[in-house]
Amino acid sequence: MSYTRTRLPMAALAFAALAGCGSYRAYEGPALPRAELARVQADPAFSAGLPVQVVLRKVDDREVPVSRSAVELPPGRHAFIVDCRLAETGSTTRFTIEAEVDAGADYRLEAEATAVGCERVELRRR
16 A cells, blocks of 8 residues: 555656756747757756755746746747756856757757856856
């Protein structure tokens, strides 16, 4: 019986974690085909114990909802505001990254950190 009790809360946690996995559309107008967009991925805002976490806060003039960890946007130059959190110290450092993205490409925001704090965040193509 305890198996059933623990299984339901774990399923609810898994569902909650997946709910924020969708991408945020960071552009005006009608939806564009995936091949015409770039996708930029950060870490989920609700991470389960990541030692270093990069949270995407804003793209250009659009705030990214906390429930979203990725954005889809048209190709070109964009400005990203990200927070880099270090779990061990509880410190958060904010970075602004300006980068060019290509249509159809996937990118990941990745942090370089030491025990003291986040050194930098870079946008890397996958």
